[in-house]
Amino acid sequence: MDAGWQTLERDKEGRQQVNLTRFPGGIKPVADYIHKLGLKVGIYSDAGIYGCDFAPGSYGYEELDASQYAEWGIDYLKYDNCGGFQANTLSVQERFLRMSHALKDTGRDIFYSLCEWGHQFPWFWADQFSDSYRMSGDIHSEYKKDNSNGCATAYCLNTGYAGVSVLTMIRKMREISRFQKPGSWADMDMLEVGVGNMTRHQEEAHFSFWAALKSPLIIGADVNNIRDSSLEVLKNKEIIALNQDKLGVAVNYIPSLSREGKYQVWAGPLKSGKSRHVILVQNYGTDPLDISLPVMEVPGLSEGHRQLVIRDVWAKKSLGKLGATIGLKGIEVDQVKVLVLSEK
Template identity: 65%
Template sequence: MWSFVLVASAGVALAVTNPKTPQMGWSTWNTFQYNVTQSLVESTAEAFETRGFAKAGYNYLLIDDGWQTETRAADGHQQADPTKFPDGIAALADTVHKKGLKLGIYSDAGIYDCGFYPGSLGYEELDAAQYAAWGIDYLKYDNCGGFEGNTRPPAERFLAMSYALEATGRDIFYALCEWGNQFPWFWADQFSDSYRMSGDIHASYASDGSGVCTTAYCLNTGYAGVSVLTMIRKMRELSGFQKPGAWADMDMMEIGNNAMTTLEEQTHFSFWAALKSPLIIGANVVTMNQSSVDILTNTDIIAVSQDALGTAVSYLPGLSTEDAVQVWGGPLSSGKQRFVVLALNYGNATTDISIPLASVTGLSAALGKNAYTVKEVWSNKAVSVSKSNTIALTGVAVGQTKVLVFSEK
């Protein structure tokens, strides 16, 4: 395996916007794949307003693969498909900006991208300048079409675009999509704003595609076949890397794609938020059922995601039972909130979960000697603590996660 050490000389700037909290938005890929159009983005922008997503904090509209023509222009520039985007990307960006939202676009650190449209390898400065001129606010930078470029390590190829984005002078969020290849949590934070920590998610709560490895440190990161539960499992090893400025991305959410029960969608959203993954919606927000809208706009869960401390929850093995119950916990610092505990039943039957608070790592330090209250977020009900300093959660259904937020009185 190659090794990579980034050494930036004095005065050299990198394209890092240093986001204090994980980004929130919507992407075309999970639902529409290559069928992206100007009208799709415009209708989504409208739905962001009418269905409460913008008010909840979602602000990026991301055009994924399929927006380009199959070849570059004679002068080398990437071109938007005129049939899909008749008014052009700059006009669309202006429309989106007028709604108080931001527009993102897609390219690849290879010769071609995933759909064999032109990638940006060797054209980094030209493409970055084009995106800036169009008014782009976000770049998702993929790794599908490396081919010959893959003789160069991912870190090197992704770094080149970082320099190019910085040279434009425009604040463009830089999101790497290298599927956890070469363990980016060791290097991507030096020149990006978020980075994918695994292969692609697919619309399944518990069932993985063929050959998917369930841990973070493996060569088969799970291309296009990682379930929600496996993505959570991989984060046992990675949550400690989360920090403001560079977020490990668990991929776009599958909430609203009619592939999960309501409880499973709640679990999906709870862990993406508490693990500080970017919250990128991957469903059709125009036609999404109201139950999924309510999950994605739950203010208490979003508050956990956007907490000022920016610390992800950690897996608590002493309180967990493999293939039955997972308990995670971590500190909070926004307002009066001081700690969050997630208790997931991923077994085969309804169960009771007992949480002795003395065994929750970091809880006593976060609370100190202050009086506190506990609320279970999804039921919006207060939770009592026994005289033995234990919380007893009864009747936790299969696929359900109880989210307990501890707040000072």
């Protein structure tokens, strides 16, 4: 439940009030129902005086609000920063840390997701007290077109703008992927698969990179009305397995094997079942292309990996044993090749 679940005022005891028009029975019955389905439930608040919907934020009420979330059975808190500009007596880190302590004091295991849009470069500090952190402004359902005003890297001015494209979000992760680790995940924002008008190749690329970069996979589409083709993308178990791999190591961008404006190559280790490595090759240029990847230039691979076999995940076929090179022909515009290297 994102912004909009509460009213614009606290009650006389200082508690956030539920919007009873939207939730006539309150939040707890909803949470109980969701739990009976075997799912977990998340809620929204803000580290400032107001949230993005101008409802009361949790600044100064951290313990009271955290206690209420625990009583309702909440499992996940998205903690925004829209009202933080009015609460400027404390740093961003101090305000987010307060809620971290409050959540822990409840005794309930509540996943703590920071949302300060990468403005203060949270990959350097958010691992100290949160489970995930947004690393950029809000995504929108555009593959290439965005409103980033030229802010395409992780270290340009992130001011909380909305309208970041899928490709720009991936570009920003070039500098951030190495910080990914169990217990502290860079959140690339909600999946836009099934939301806009992306092509099949674009949706496959979107989902593949979010999974391989170990971003939390949160569906942004209305699952009651989602297109069958988009749902098929989201249900690809082999792609989901990349995200859930027990090593928890994200793929990293390989500049020496990539060509700016045409194609990009990312790779990383795996350790689930017989899977040992994954390589992503994406054509984000304007023409179809053929690529030959020299295996010894892929970080983590060596002569000792020659017994591994290659699987093209989206094509659902084997490409045979790993040789000196990996040849890929006819990669279409916007298409991504996800290659999983496994033991026999």
